[in-house]
Amino acid sequence: MHLLVCGGTGCRASESSLILESLKRELEEKGLGSEVQVIMTGCFGFCEKGPVVKVMPDNTFYVQVKPEDAAVIVAEHVIKGRPVQRLLYVDPKSKEHVSDSKHMGFYRKQIRIALRNCGFINPENIDEYIARDGYEALAKCVSEYSGADVIDIIKKSGLRGRGGAGFPTGLKWEIASKNKADQKYVVCNADEGDPGAFMDRSVLEGDPHSVLEAMAICGYAIGASKGLIYIRAEYPLAIQRLKVALGQAREYGLLGNNILGSDFGFDIELRYGAGAFVCGEETALIHSMEGHRGEPTNKPPFPAESGFLGKPSNVNNVETYANIPVIITKGWEWFSSIGTEKSKGTKVFALAGKINNVGLIEVPMGTTLREIIFEIGGGIKNGKKFKAVQTGGPSGGCLTEKHLDTPIDFDNLVAVGSMMGSGGMIVMDEDDCMVSIAKFFLEFTVEESCGKCAPCRIGNKRLHELLTHITKGNGTMADLDRLKNMCNVIKDTSLCGLGQTSPNPVLSTMNNFMDEYLAHVTEKRCPAGQCRDLMKYSIILDKCVGCTACARGCPVNAITGERKGPHFIDQEKCIKCGACFEKCKFGAVLIN
Amino acid sequence: MSSIKIELRQQDIDKITEICDSFNNEPLELINVLHKTQEHFGYLPAEIQEVIASRLNVSTAQVYGVVTFYSFFTMTPKGKHPISICMGTACYVRGAEKVLDEFKKELSLQVGQTTADGKFSLSSLRCVGACGLAPVVLVGEKTYGRVAPDDVKAILKEYA
Numbered sequence: 001m002h003l004l005v006c007g008g009t010g011c012r013a014s015e016s017s018l019i020l021e022s023l024k025r026e027l028e029e030k031g032l033g034s035e036v037q038v039i040m041t042g043c044f045g046f047c048e049k050g051p052v053v054k055v056m057p058d059n060t061f062y063v064q065v066k067p068e069d070a071a072v073i074v075a076e077h078v079i080k081g082r083p084v085q086r087l088l089y090v091d092p093k094s095k096e097h098v099s100d101s102k103h104m105g106f107y108r109k110q111i112r113i114a115l116r117n118c119g120f121i122n123p124e125n126i127d128e129y130i131a132r133d134g135y136e137a138l139a140k141c142v143s144e145y146s147g148a149d150v151i152d153i154i155k156k157s158g159l160r161g162r163g164g165a166g167f168p169t170g171l172k173w174e175i176a177s178k179n180k181a182d183q184k185y186v187v188c189n190a191d192e193g194d195p196g197a198f199m200d201r202s203v204l205e206g207d208p209h210s211v212l213e214a215m216a217i218c219g220y221a222i223g224a225s226k227g228l229i230y231i232r233a234e235y236p237l238a239i240q241r242l243k244v245a246l247g248q249a250r251e252y253g254l255l256g257n258n259i260l261g262s263d264f265g266f267d268i269e270l271r272y273g274a275g276a277f278v279c280g281e282e283t284a285l286i287h288s289m290e291g292h293r294g295e296p297t298n299k300p301p302f303p304a305e306s307g308f309l310g311k312p313s314n315v316n317n318v319e320t321y322a323n324i325p326v327i328i329t330k331g332w333e334w335f336s337s338i339g340t341e342k343s344k345g346t347k348v349f350a351l352a353g354k355i356n357n358v359g360l361i362e363v364p365m366g367t368t369l370r371e372i373i374f375e376i377g378g379g380i381k382n383g384k385k386f387k388a389v390q391t392g393g394p395s396g397g398c399l400t401e402k403h404l405d406t407p408i409d410f411d412n413l414v415a416v417g418s419m420m421g422s423g424g425m426i427v428m429d430e431d432d433c434m435v436s437i438a439k440f441f442l443e444f445t446v447e448e449s450c451g452k453c454a455p456c457r458i459g460n461k462r463l464h465e466l467l468t469h470i471t472k473g474n475g476t477m478a479d480l481d482r483l484k485n486m487c488n489v490i491k492d493t494s495l496c497g498l499g500q501t502s503p504n505p506v507l508s509t510m511n512n513f514m515d516e517y518l519a520h521v522t523e524k525r526c527p528a529g530q531c532r533d534l535m536k537y538s539i540i541l542d543k544c545v546g547c548t549a550c551a552r553g554c555p556v557n558a559i560t561g562e563r564k565g566p567h568f569i570d571q572e573k574c575i576k577c578g579a580c581f582e583k584c585k586f587g588a589v590l591i592n
Numbered sequence: 593m594s595s596i597k598i599e600l601r602q603q604d605i606d607k608i609t610e611i612c613d614s615f616n617n618e619p620l621e622l623i624n625v626l627h628k629t630q631e632h633f634g635y636l637p638a639e640i641q642e643v644i645a646s647r648l649n650v651s652t653a654q655v656y657g658v659v660t661f662y663s664f665f666t667m668t669p670k671g672k673h674p675i676s677i678c679m680g681t682a683c684y685v686r687g688a689e690k691v692l693d694e695f696k697k698e699l700s701l702q703v704g705q706t707t708a709d710g711k712f713s714l715s716s717l718r719c720v721g722a723c724g725l726a727p728v729v730l731v732g733e734k735t736y737g738r739v740a741p742d743d744v745k746a747i748l749k750e751y752a
Contacts, residue, residue, distance in 0.1 A: 010722040013735035047724025195680035198721030233627060233664050234717070272627055274662030277718075291622035292654075293661040352682030352723035359724060390681065426681045440684055444718070450661070 001036045001078065002056040006119065008043030008202055009237065015067065016040075016051035022070035023053075027078070036078055042206015044119040045360040046106055049089060054101070054119070061101040062087040092356065092378060105357075109376055111338065112362045113346045114162075114199075114322040118206030123241050126248040129209040135254050137328035138213050141220050142262040150221040151177060154324070157332035158344030163189060163280070163317035164395065164421050165497070166343070166410035172314060175304040177222040179312040184224035186215045186266075187308060189285055189317040190231040190238070193277035194393035195444065197424035199348040200318035202360055204231070204238035207322065208245035212268060214324035216255065219266040222314055227268035230285050234275065242270060277394070277448035280422075281496050282307075282315040284450065295452045296496035317422070319348055339365035343409030353390075353426040354381045366407040369399065373427060384429035388512070392421030394441045394448075395501030397508025398434065417508045419501070433530035434513040435520055439467040441505035449498065456499030459490040463506060472533045475521040484510060529591055532576050536592045539580075541566045543588035550580035550589060600639050607632060608640060612647035619648045622658055626665055635669045671706045671713035673751045678728040680719030687740070688727035692716060694741040695729075698748060711751070 005011075005020045023038045044052045049063035053073065060083050062073065069087060076082050088097040089104055101107050112118075121128035129135070141150050155170030176184065188211060192200040204211065215227040231239060246268060249255040257265040271289045278284045279294040286308050288294035307313025323345060327335045336344045343365040349372065352358050356378035363372060369389060373379070380386050388398040397418035399406075406412050410420050428437065442464040451457045466483050469475050487503035494500045510517060519525045526534040539550070539559075546564040551557075558574045561567030569580070581589040600608075611628045615621035625644060630636050636659050645652040659665045677683075677692045696702065699712055706713035722728050725737025729747065736747060 009720065010724045013720075013722045013725055013728070013737060047722070050724055193718070195684075195719040196682045196723060198719065198723065201721050234720075272624060273664075274623055274627070275664035276662050288623065291620045291658070293657050350682075350723060352726065353685045358682070358726070393681070424681065426685060428685055432685055437685075440681070 004054040006052040007040035010047040011050040018067040022067045026074040039122045042118040043202040048358040137325035147221045157335040162319035176314040185308045185313040186227040187315040188229040191273045197350045214321035340409045354429040355427040365409045370404040390426040392419040433528040434509040445502040453495040455493040471531045473524040549583045553579045553583035676730040679716040682723035683727040686726040694744040
């Protein structure tokens with residue numbers, strides 16, 4: 001019997017390491033320390049209900065476990081074989097306790113390829129990775145295939161880059177392999193900067209060897225002997241697990257000279273990022289690895305021709321690499337049978353925002369937004385109405401009700417004005433103001449623009465100013481035209497992917513929620529009630545009992561009225577802080 | 593460059609030299625050198641940057657350019673209990689901005705500043721990857737999840 005405790009960032013933040021210790025202590029006390037293993041794994045994905053503990057082999061899934069629950073899990077489940085009912089997941093519709101995770105709505109539609117080992121193995125133990133066919137793909141490549149064979153398999157599988165743009169991976173490898181040089185590099189982009197996306201971190205924390213194995217395979221295919229992983233310094237746990245994994249792989253002869261007795265040699269180094277979103281762009285990433293400011297340069301030359309230190313370099317992101325070993329072991333036919341015509345395989349999404357089941361999910365390409373949001377995600381929080389879903393992070397767009405049945409793949413998302421991006425998916429409800437959301441993303445872009453080219457550096461700042469203007473109630477119809485024109489100029493003239501996509505949140509919200517922009521501009525009204533400057537607080541005289549709570553709570557003394565008599569808000573003095581609304585117990589304060 | 597003037601002691605210079613030497617004074621390793629140095633000193637004032645520049649044989653401007661480009665590097669010391677509010681999209685739509693406003697109000701501090709007694713500093717960061725717990729606040733190494741503006745006073749009290 002095994003007890004698996006989730007060691008992903010979310011669960012660790014809820015002190016899952018204390019659960020691990022308590023379980024070990026309980027087992028030790030009952031004399032079962034040597035028979036039952038307690039393992040800290042990578043992320044299970046169901047972050048909403050964390051911390052998660054799973055009992056194997058019966059697949060019992062315990063949610064929201066506390067350290068003090070360890071005693072009952074050991075006494076009841078481990079010793080007597082009875083699952084602890086109160087810790088099981090309760091299906092929100094049927095109200096039934098679900099024991100096996102396979103029957104949970106959250107997992108039913110998922111197919112896990114990139115996340116295949118996350119939540120199953122101890123990421124700090126190479127033997128567990130090997131037991132699940134780990135390094136078999138690398139062995140197969142060096143013993144049975146030529147580099148060209150490997151590239152051919154990846155090309156036929158139809159795998160496209162999971163970092164954002166969806167460039168065919170096999171083609172990228174082929175270009176790098178054809179460029180002759182004394183030294184080539186395999187680079188892994190682990191600089192996950194998209195706010196709200198955490199799949200790369202979960203793969204590195206839960207299954208680091210899959211990335212190392214894939215990089216070695218890539219090295220074999222393109223003729224490179226050195227690999228570099230560019231990882232965010234903000235991911236200390238992932239860095240630590242990578243270091244452990246690198247040490248073990250070298251010890252087992254799976255990295256280093258003469259891998260598995262062949263004459264192929266390959267080793268990997270870590271390079272640290274330091275917090276710059278633009279470093280997700282491959283030329284910027286390479287400059288950062290060379291110790292410079294992470295500013296992008298024109299392409300061509302592509303990194304496949306002239307990359308790290310001017311040598312041919314292949315750059316792929318973490319999730320892309322995580323797919324490689326399985327494609328080799330199970331075959332390209334299997335992989336390409338999953339997904340849509342032009343987007344094969346699966347995609348990992350970080351589902352977050354106003355949704356019941358926040359977490360990390362992996363679904364076949366072609367799954368619809370409706371399935372993701374309402375079946376896997378369990379619908380909108382607090383019974384509110386679905387309004388929009390934002391995909392692709394700061395480069396993507398907001399999709400609405402009418403897009404819910406669009407099968408998601410690289411091309412369909414672009415066709416409806418958004419993009420796949422790295423796979424962030426933020427759900428919004430009726431309380432979210434779409435103009436403010438666009439402004440939020442622009443704030444991000446302004447902060448993260450590297451400043452090299454004028455359209456991005458200056459243009460985004462102007463966009464942000466215009467949006468601020470509108471949310472303050474000072475916008476005009478001419479501003480809306482200006483906004484749109486400027487978006488198009490920035491898109492057309494920016495140097496790199498960051499600037500070329502930064503207006504997307506504005507354009508997509510303008511396309512899908514023009515009525516909200518118009519309400520802000522013509523009626524000076526925010527329909528979602530989010531824009532503070534457009535709010536008007538007033539007191540409903542019928543409901544006011546004259547308790548004076550609002551007047552006492554007002555920081556600027558804008559409320560007047562006698563005790564037990566009706567109160568009034570002086571609109572000139574009101575700073576719209578909302579204190580009166582929070583203080584009133586009688587629902588007499590109205591927000592308009 | 594920086595408003596804070598400090599005087600490096602010989603032992604500080606020796607430490608920086610030691611860090612640079614451990615990377616063979618290789619300019620390619622500048623970012624790694626800066627990471628190690630900030631780990632030791634807590635921040636990277638101009639005086640430290642000058643020593644690094646001369647050891648790696650690059651211009652001080654290049655070092656300054658790199659330090660100011662990346663948000664992880666800071667030229668002002670952080671508080672004893674650095675407070676970071678996650679402003680990733682998931683936290684934002686679940687009300688992180690109101691939590692940030694409450695911290696600003698309680699501490700009378702703007703983002704990027706440190707209290708006069710050096711106890712707290714305030715910063716916002718983009719996504720810690722714990723979106724299930726949104727909105728998230730970090731104080732030092734400790735993570736607080738599902739934080740509401742009303743919780744802010746109690747959190748600060750823990751460090752009083």
